[in-house]
Amino acid sequence: MKVKNMTEMEQRIKMRHAFAMSSLARMFTPNRITYEMRDLCHEWSKIEEQPPQGDLYLVDRYFLELWKERNETRN
Numbered sequence: 001m002k003v004k005n006m007t008e009m010e011q012r013i014k015m016r017h018a019f020a021m022s023s024l025a026r027m028f029t030p031n032r033i034t035y036e037m038r039d040l041c042h043e044w045s046k047i048e049e050q051p052p053q054g055d056l057y058l059v060d061r062y063f064l065e066l067w068k069e070r071n072e073t074r075n
Contacts, residue, residue: 024037
C-alpha cells in the first residue's frame with residue numbers, strides 16, 4: 001500500500017471536487033450551482049467512493065442521485 005503525503009492528498013481532493021462540480025455544472029449550468037451543491041462536492045471529494053466510469057451520462061446520473069438523496073434527507 002502506497003502512503004500518500006499531504007500534498008498528494010490535497011491535490012486528489014481538489015481534482016475530485018472539480019470532477020463533481022463539472023458534473024453538476026453540466027446538469028444545472030454553472031451559474032445555477034448553489035452553496036449546497038458546492039458543499040456536496042466538497043464532502044464527496046473526501047470519501048473513497050468512486051463514480052461510474054466510462055459514460056458521462058452515468059456519472060451525471062450518479063451525482064444527480066446523490067443530490068436528490070441529500071435534499072430528501074434534509075427536508
